[in-house]
Amino acid sequence: MIDESSRQVRQFVCPCCDTDADRTWATIHRDGTALAVYFASCYHHHGIHEVWIDAILGSWGQDRFDDHLTFGCRVGPVDDSPMPAATLVNGGEVAGDSPIFGRKLSREDGLRHPRLPEFWQVVDLILEQDDLVHRHLYGPAAPHGG
Template identity: 55%
Template sequence: MFTTDESFRGGGEKICDCCGNPSQRTWTMVERDGRPYAVYFAACYDHGHERESWIDVVFGTWGEGDEYDDHLTFGCRFGPVVNSPLPAATAVDAAFVAPDGPLYGEKLSRTAALAHPRIADFWQVVDFVVECDPLVHEHHYGHRPQS
């Protein structure tokens, strides 16, 4: 069972480079069975005709010093897709707009992510984020998630 560490939650606003509209950002630690499991970063964009979120999930060892050797980052875009009335998640190159650094560890390409043994773990965290993160959920569904 996933939960979030709200003491770790952050966020902010940034102006989109492509359209000049503000984007909202959020991040926090995901815990599994009460233990640190992953960190996610989500950026929610409203380009007028479509709403989308870009979500990066970082897996690795947490809370044991500054060791990042095992960190691994997956990325996805959540939003409108062809031939569907509902938004969907699509794997993308991970954290491609974020600067390289030890926190992200190995940033997986879309191709590498889809073939990686932890892809199912990634999709579970993405489902949790879309369902439970207040900003991401409201951005796509127009209301806060139900508790």
């Protein structure tokens, strides 16, 4: 479940195409325990709606980041599909060097990592529960969860 009390949103200008974009981030809990923190950036690249998500899996609430892993994906249009699809990418590629990101996984490392299924569960949750991301990809009238 997304912790709405931790959710933040800010607007910024995309450095590659000079258009307005939105970034949302929050903590995700499972069974009362913080599971992940995510950053989802919603872009309008050349009229194409896409979201780039970095999710940091690990322990939270301590000042240690040695078990943190950052996965990344792009969600947006793909060939031969009427619906957006998620594609694994390098994690934290545009993020700074903050220790919070822990080990930033390349696409190749992410595809082999045993926590990859957990990352996809986090992505599904974001797509279903983060209103900004959901509206950006599916439009304002789209029902949640579908």
